[in-house]
Amino acid sequence: MNDPAHYDPANEALRREVEWLFYREAELLDAWKLDEWRALLTEDASYFVPPNDKPHGDHNNTLFIVADDHVRLHERIVRLKDPNCHSEYPPSRTRRFISNVRVTPASGNEWLARANFIVHRNRRNSDVRIFTGEYINRLVRLNGALKIHERRAILDAEELGAMGAVSFIL
Amino acid sequence: MGQHARYVFEDAAADRFLVHRAAFFSEEVLRLEQERIFQKCWIYVGHSSEIRNPGDYLTRNVAGYPILFSRDNDGKVRALVNVCPHRGAIVCRERSGNARSFHCMYHGWTFNNDGTLRGVPGQDAYGPKFDKSRYSLPEPPRLESYRDFWFLNFDPDAVDLHTYLAGAKDYIDLILDQSPSGQMEIISGTQEYDIRANWKLLVENSVDDYHILITHRTWINYMANSGVDMRRKPGEMLPKIGRGVELGNGHLTTDNPNYRGRPVAAWISVYGEEAKEDVANIKAELVSRLGEARAERVANTNRNLVIFPNLVINDGSSVTVRNFTPVSPTLMKVTSFALGPVEETAEQRARRLHAFLTFYGPGGFATPDDVAALEAAQEGYSAHRIAPFNDISRGMHKPMADQFDTDEGHIRVFWRRWREIVEA
Ligand SMILES: [Fe+2]
Numbered sequence: 001m002n003d004p005a006h007y008d009p010a011n012e013a014l015r016r017e018v019e020w021l022f023y024r025e026a027e028l029l030d031a032w033k034l035d036e037w038r039a040l041l042t043e044d045a046s047y048f049v050p051p052n053d054k055p056h057g058d059h060n061n062t063l064f065i066v067a068d069d070h071v072r073l074h075e076r077i078v079r080l081k082d083p084n085c086h087s088e089y090p091p092s093r094t095r096r097f098i099s100n101v102r103v104t105p106a107s108g109n110e111w112l113a114r115a116n117f118i119v120h121r122n123r124r125n126s127d128v129r130i131f132t133g134e135y136i137n138r139l140v141r142l143n144g145a146l147k148i149h150e151r152r153a154i155l156d157a158e159e160l161g162a163m164g165a166v167s168f169i170l
Numbered sequence: 171m172g173q174h175a176r177y178v179f180e181d182a183a184a185d186r187f188l189v190h191r192a193a194f195f196s197e198e199v200l201r202l203e204q205e206r207i208f209q210k211c212w213i214y215v216g217h218s219s220e221i222r223n224p225g226d227y228l229t230r231n232v233a234g235y236p237i238l239f240s241r242d243n244d245g246k247v248r249a250l251v252n253v254c255p256h257r258g259a260i261v262c263r264e265r266s267g268n269a270r271s272f273h274c275m276y277h278g279w280t281f282n283n284d285g286t287l288r289g290v291p292g293q294d295a296y297g298p299k300f301d302k303s304r305y306s307l308p309e310p311p312r313l314e315s316y317r318d319f320w321f322l323n324f325d326p327d328a329v330d331l332h333t334y335l336a337g338a339k340d341y342i343d344l345i346l347d348q349s350p351s352g353q354m355e356i357i358s359g360t361q362e363y364d365i366r367a368n369w370k371l372l373v374e375n376s377v378d379d380y381h382i383l384i385t386h387r388t389w390i391n392y393m394a395n396s397g398v399d400m401r402r403k404p405g406e407m408l409p410k411i412g413r414g415v416e417l418g419n420g421h422l423t424t425d426n427p428n429y430r431g432r433p434v435a436a437w438i439s440v441y442g443e444e445a446k447e448d449v450a451n452i453k454a455e456l457v458s459r460l461g462e463a464r465a466e467r468v469a470n471t472n473r474n475l476v477i478f479p480n481l482v483i484n485d486g487s488s489v490t491v492r493n494f495t496p497v498s499p500t501l502m503k504v505t506s507f508a509l510g511p512v513e514e515t516a517e518q519r520a521r522r523l524h525a526f527l528t529f530y531g532p533g534g535f536a537t538p539d540d541v542a543a544l545e546a547a548q549e550g551y552s553a554h555r556i557a558p559f560n561d562i563s564r565g566m567h568k569p570m571a572d573q574f575d576t577d578e579g580h581i582r583v584f585w586r587r588w589r590e591i592v593e594a
Contacts (some may be wrong), residue, residue, distance in 0.1 A: 049533055051359040053265060060520040063359030063508040066533035067524065071440075075392045079535055084387040087538035125549060126366075158265075159362035160532055161503075167538035 004104055011103070018113045018139065019101040021146050026096035029169055034077045037169070041148040042140060044070050048152045049166050055154045065166050080168070087167035093122040094168060103139075110149065111139045117153070119170060121163075129163050131170060132156045178589040179559075180582075185566040187582050188559040191551040194368035195499045199592065203496070206591050207479050208233040209324045212334050214481040214493050215239050215249050218318035219355035219512075220266075225283055228266035231495055231503065232322060238262050238307070239320070242284035243270065247315070249322045250285040251308040261307065272307075281307050317342055318353070336418030341475050345485045347460060347468045348434040349511035356491065357523065361506040363532045365494075367544040369480060369502040372494050373584055375540050376482040377414070377424050377474045379575040380564060383407045385543050389529060389536040397439035398430050407576045412472075414565075414573040414580030420478030420587025422580040428470045433488060433522040434511065435469040440528070441521055448518065478587055483509075488526035500548055506531060 021040065028037040041047075049066040050057050059067035068076055083089050100116040119131040138150040153170040157163065177193040180186075193199050215232050216239045227240035229252055238252040238261070254261050259276040262269075271288055272281045278291040285307035293300060312323035314331035316339060321331055332339065346352050365372065375381070383390065383402075394400040402409055412426025431438035435453035437446050456465035472486040484490040492506040508526050510519055529536045550557070562585060565577025573579030 051361060053360045053362075054358055057359060059523065060516065061358060061523075063357055063361065063523055063526060063531070064533070065361065065531060067527055069524075072528070075395060076535070078395070079388040079392060082388050082391070084391075085539070086385060087542040126545075159360075160364075161362065162364050164363055164365070165532040165538040165541055167533075167542075 004102065014111070015101060015103050017146060018103045018111070019098075019115075021139070021148070022098045022101060022113070022115050022135070025148075026098050030094050030096055032080075032091050034080055034169070038073075038077060041073075041151065042142065045073065045148055046070065046150050047073050047076075047169075048150070049170055050152070050154055052155055052157055052159050065160065066170075076169070085167075087165060090124075092168055095120045095122075098135075106138060109140055111146075113137045113139050121168065127162075131163055131166075176593055178585050178593065180586075182566075185563055187562045187566055187578070187585070189562060189585055190558055191554040191560060192558075194370065194548065194551050195554070197499060200496060200499045202592050203479075204234065206594070207588075210328065210591075211479055212312075212314070212321040212323050212328065212331050213479075214477070215313070215320045215322050217320065217356045217491070217507075217509075218247065218315070219353075221247065223268065225268040225270055226266075227262065227269060227272075227283065229262055229264065230505070233324075234495060234497075236260055237322070238272070240283055242282070244284070246284070247313070247320060248283075248285060249310055249313045249320070250281075251310070253308065254279055255287075255305040255307065279305070285309060317346055334419055335477065336421060337415075338417045338421040338423070338475060338477050341417070341423050341473055342483070344468060344473070345475075345483060345489060345509075347456075347464065348489075350455060350459060350513050353512045354489070354509045355512050357508040357510050357519070359508070361504075361531050363504050363506075363541075364497075365502050365504060365541050365544055366500060367502065367541075367548040368499055369494050369496040370584075370588070371544045371547055372502060372504065373476055373479070373482075374581050375544055376484070376492075377422060377476055377575075377580055378578075379412070379414075379424055379426070380407060380578070381543065385539050386536045388539070392528070392535055393430055400429070412575035414575050414577055414583075416570055416580065416583045420584060421476060422583040423473050423475040424575040424580065426472045426575050428472050428486075430472075430487060431525060432469060432472070432486070433518065433525055441525070445517075445521060452518070476584065478584065484530065487529045488522050490526070490530050 025040055047068040050064050054062050079085050080088055097118040098115050102114045104112050106112040115135045117135055121129045133155040136152045137148050139146050140149045177190040179188040213233045220228055221241040224241055224243050224245050227238055229238055236252040238250040240248045242248055252261050254274040256279050257276055259274055261274045262272045270283055280288045282288045287302045287305040310322040310324050311326040316331055316335055346354055390400050400409055409429040410427040412424055415423050415425050428436050435449050437449040453469050456468055475483045480493050482492045489509040490506055491509050494502045494504045496502050510522050527534050531537050562578045562581055565573050565579050570579050
């Protein structure tokens with residue numbers, strides 16, 4: 001399973017488990033069950049949305065759209081659950097489509113899990129806003145369960161443009 | 171002129187200042203703005219640090235025009251109109267790069283990086299009178315800079331940039347005093363997003379401190395959760411009271427004592443214990459270079475600066491350079507960058523970027539709620555026939571010198587200048 005150019009049936013169980021994790025995330029985020037979603041991530045997890053013009057940049061020297069360490073990720077969830085989070089109150093109706101799930105070993109005991117996404121965001125009196133791109137997540141196994149250690153949502157668009165903001169968890 | 175030839179109504183006797191909401195959705199108003207503001211005022215193009223070396227270029231929209239902002243082989247900064255003189259196609263279609271020449275993909279006309287025509291495929295067919303010098307990429311008549319900020323002007327008779335900037339220069343100087351060499355740079359990574367609202371709403375919002383307590387309550391909670399003292403005196407809208415300041419020619423700023431963190435140089439606990447000494451050292455450098463009083467001014471005051479008409483420099487949790495261009499009366503495109511001292515260490519740069527994202531930007535804890543507020547306002551203007559006026563009267567019973575940042579005196583400064591130009 002080290003060679004992504006060849007199909008390895010031995011990889012299949014892990015790939016399905018990773019796919020399940022992506023689907024579970026999508027389900028919880030679309031349902032705004034943010035605490036349950038948070039439990040899919042490690043305690044020290046980080047969450048990134050790189051800028052459209054530097055999709056593979058480093059948040060330490062590049063201005064991102066989102067670059068949360070675990071402290072700010074916690075605060076982001078606090079904010080999103082607050083009715084004073086005006087950009088997401090009432091909460092947007094989102095619908096996530098996940099496909100092209102791939103998994104490869106990364107450094108140490110981590111796996112690199114990738115998937116393509118389409119996220120539709122719907123609000124009253126507004127056109128649907130469509131976000132497409134790729135998730136690149138670093139996964140670890142903790143007490144038998146796969147957990148997201150780092151979550152990165154890379155947008156395809158050349159600019160954020162009509163998407164406006166990333167006010168919900170992409 | 172139509173029935174709404176007047177939009178700004180000032181009744182000094184009644185301390186009332188009203189703006190007709192047609193100013194935010196009328197095609198006629200936008201046409202007047204394009205003609206009298208965006209064609210006549212100095213409009214921000216870019217920063218020297220974005221095109222450091224000869225041949226460096228980037229393409230961007232400036233005041234609705236496709237501009238090729240570049241440094242030619244001789245090191246001269248240029249703002250070329252990125253349109254082929256032959257048939258009008260966009261010549262350079264890349265975001266940025268380094269090139270000695272630009273090649274039009276339509277008929278292959280090629281231009282040097284100073285905009286002059288280098289070559290035409292099959293030039294013989296034009297005959298002996300063909301004059302290459304007539305076919306340079308067009309340039310706006312004026313391109314000038316103040317401390318690495320470059321502005322263009324389509325009006326050949328406009329006053330020079332330094333005169334135009336008036337009192338805004340002092341505030342740019344104050345921001346640049348953060349750097350030991352007085353030089354700051356645009357940091358990699360661009361936030362480009364649309365707001366479905368009139369561009370003037372973002373002018374107002376950028377300096378409107380009255381809304382912070384309400385619109386940004388979740389940010390205030392986050393600051394409080396992070397150990398920042400967010401307590402207020404009864405009746406006050408923010409932990410500390412600042413001022414709204416008029417800078418001449420329609421420029422304005424807030425000028426506020428700091429109560430939150432500043433990378434240069436006011437430590438708060440979200441920076442981490444390990445950053446405390448480093449931030450103290452940055453402050454000590456300011457004191458030794460600038461003296462106690464100026465250092466305190468640089469390190470412990472915040473400002474949101476509007477350079478008329480459409481450039482905002484926020485100097486608070488971090489420094490942003492943000493400009494915005496109307497696409498239609500109800501839609502603007504926003505471009506936002508982070509600005510940092512060129513001397514910053516990798517650690518200091520990372521801290522600055524982290525601090526930036528707590529408040530600013532389309533994924534920050536505050537800006538998305540500003541966007542929501544502006545779009546809600548724009549939506550409300552559909553009821554202009556029965557609800558025609560915005561009220562901008564707050565603090566109007568006091569002179570300009572006594573205007574708080576949470577008053578609206580500085581917002582009236584913008585509208586008075588706008589009225590002078592658009593209602594002339
Ligand atoms: Fe705001």
